[in-house]
Amino acid sequence: MTIDEMAARAAAGAGEETGSVSEARIDEIRCEYETEALGIGVASPRLSWTIGTEDAGFEFDRYEIELARDDGSHESAIVESRDQVLVPWPFAPLRSRERVSVNVRVGRGDGWTAPSRTLVIEAGLLEPADWSADLVSPASLGDLDDGAPIVFRDVEVDERPVRARLYVTALGLYEFSINGQRVGEDILTPGWTAYQHRLRYQTYDVTELVTTGAVALRAVLGNGWYRGQLVWPGNRSSYGDRLALLAQLELTFADGTTTTIGTDADWHACRSGILRDDLYDGQSTDRRIRDDAACRRSEPVEVLPPYGGALVARTGPPVRITQTLPATRILTAPSGALIADFGQNLVGWVRLRVRNASPGERVTIRHAEVLEHGELGTRPLRSAKATNEYLLAGDAEETLQPTFTFSGFRYAEISGVPDLRAEDVDALVIGSDLERTGWFVSSDPDLNRLHENVVWSMRGNFLDLPTDCPQRDERLGWTGDIQVFAPTAAFLLDVSGFLAGWLRDLAAEQKPDGECPT
Incomplete structure (x- = not known):
């Protein structure tokens, strides 16, 4: 339909009811910025949804959100509103680890759309007291030039859990495995935050990885932004000089009992095959060093003081x-x-x-x-x-x-x-991992190529934070770059959660007079 045809149709139908409830459908539902809401970091998460219909003029005047809890109870809330983006949570706040299911439908007059798909929402660890694990660091391994250490523990599990959750973060970077299987698809976790104020943790469903008998828990730690080079040579350990792991594995069994295995003084550390790692300079790996063999020569970890900032769930997509x-x-x-x-x-x-x-x-x-x-x-x-x-x-x-x-x-x-x-x-x-939302195509191949260059440049510079360049010894989140590029970024990709998280870090680093880091 052309713009003129749309204008003519709107003029002809002025004052008449537009759209049909029976033809409308809820295409997507999200919790905060997530389509899969595991480990949500707020007790009253906001919901958003999109509506698909053959008639672009469809409007609704109310919505209903239905909620089901794990105990079998149900609630619903009808709200007289046309809002559909980040609408307030209409129920009691979630507790840490609480798991619920929600769907939404919208209505007008006497009609309602069919409900959306069911979205499962599970809260993360919302309070500092939910963390029983200690922040642990190798006692002597893992100096700046020692390469990436492994922090590990082997435990016995007598019964296979019906649910297993791993809550994990690090000072530095981590790659976690259970019984030799890498946990999740995320990389360069936990990402770059204002470490002195906020440290992001990840939540993983590891139910399929935890078996009965011996369970091997392993995390390799890297320097990353926390301890690696930033900008110029020799500018290392900008936030701290010790790598550390904070991990909490929570197992729920069929009878409702739970077991928590957290990082503590019983964990050990050893060398890995990663001899050197730096985001700017690269990585050296000796593949002859097998993790199991190296772990025979290990040392106890040292328990560090509790992290002084806030442990926060991620708001944007992972790397x-x-x-x-x-x-x-x-x-x-x-x-x-x-x-x-x-x-x-x-x-x-x-x-x-x-x-x-x-x-x-x-x-x-x-x-x-x-x-x-x-x-x-x-x-x-x-x-x-x-x-x-x-x-x-x-x-x-x-x-x-x-x-x-x-x-x-x-x-x-x-x-x-x-x-x-x-x-x-x-x-x-x-x-x-940002979702593409906007496209541009013209009759000019050179202009199309220019546009694609913009997309590739954005993909390369939106790596956990909006940077100025991805290749040389800078790669920083200068506020001027994203200030100029934000409208284009928001057109091309869904950057809502990505920028929300980065802006919270920016706000955390504001000076008392309100000045922001550049």
């Missing part, structure tokens, strides 16, 4: 691998170096498959956005090394990718693999 791009070609530089070209500037990791290598062979991957005279152009990176190194285990086939770093690049120079093939090299695009 994840959002796309995979295969290498388009392998170039040979004038120096003889082999360079994989992915055909697109992106932010993320290189995933490389290597076969039949000898133990201890070294593979090095260097990243850059451009070529200079046919060679990898690293001058724009300034001091950022953007280099990942691997000492191979010697397996028949090994897949190499980092854990605690990221780079902005189109090209990757790969040494140590003389028979490099394009089909063995992929680029894993990482960033905050």
Whole structure:
């Protein structure tokens, strides 16, 4: 329908009831900013929904929210309102860990739409007293140049739980596993917050991972924004000099009893195969070091004082691998170096498959956005090394990718693999997992390409916070950049939860006179 046709239709129908309740439907329902509401961090979460209808003029004058609790009780609330975005919670506040189901329908006159899908909402740990775990740190391992330590404990579980929740965060970055299975798909957790004021925790449903018998709990800790380099060389430990883990595994059994296993003095620490990690400089990994073997030479952890700020649930989407791009070609530089070209500037990791290598062979991957005279152009990176190194285990086939770093690049120079093939090299695009909401297409290919460049640039710079660049030694959340770009960002992607969380960090760091960090 053209704009003129829409205007004519609106004029012809002025003063008449528009839309049909029977044709309308609730397309989506959200809690706060989430379509999956596990570990919500507020007791009275707001709800939003979208309405689909064949008639663009559909309006409603009331809505009904139905709630079901785990104990079988039901409630409903009818509100005379046309609001549908972040509407107030009409029921009693949720308790920590409480689990409810809600749906919504809207009405006009004597009619109602069909109810929306059922959304399960589960509250996280809403009060400081809900945390019984201690913040633990390796006693002597894990210095700045020691590489990434593992913090671990093995426990016995006599009965398989009907529900298991892991609440976890770290000073630094963490990757958690249970019985050798990685927990969740999130990466670079818990992300960058105003650490002195707020520390974000994640909630995971790990029911399928917890078995009877021995259960191995493991977390590898990385430097990240907390302790790694920020901006210029040598500017490290901006927030603290010790990595630490805070984890609480809560098991619920069929008879209603619960068991909590939290980080405490019974946990231990050992070295991992990650010898060096930094967001700017990259990661070095010795794949010959197996976690189980390393853990035989361990040390007790040290219990640190309680975290002094607020432990908060996330408000925006996590950082994840959002796309995979295969290498388009392998170039040979004038120096003889082999360079994989992915055909697109992106932010993320290189995933490389290597076969039949000898133990201890070294593979090095260097990243850059451009070529200079046919060679990898690293001058724009300034001091950022953007280099990942691997000492191979010697397996028949090994897949190499980092854990605690990221780079902005189109090209990757790969040494140590003389028979490099394009089909063995992929680029894993990482960033905050934002939903696309806006598109633009014109009749001009160059304008379309410019628009796509904007989208790719936004994807690369919206990695847990809005940054100014993703490749060189800066990557900071300057307020001026996002102030200018926010309207475009809000058109292209759903940034509501993403920016809400970042603005809370910004507010936490405001000075007494109201001045904000730049």
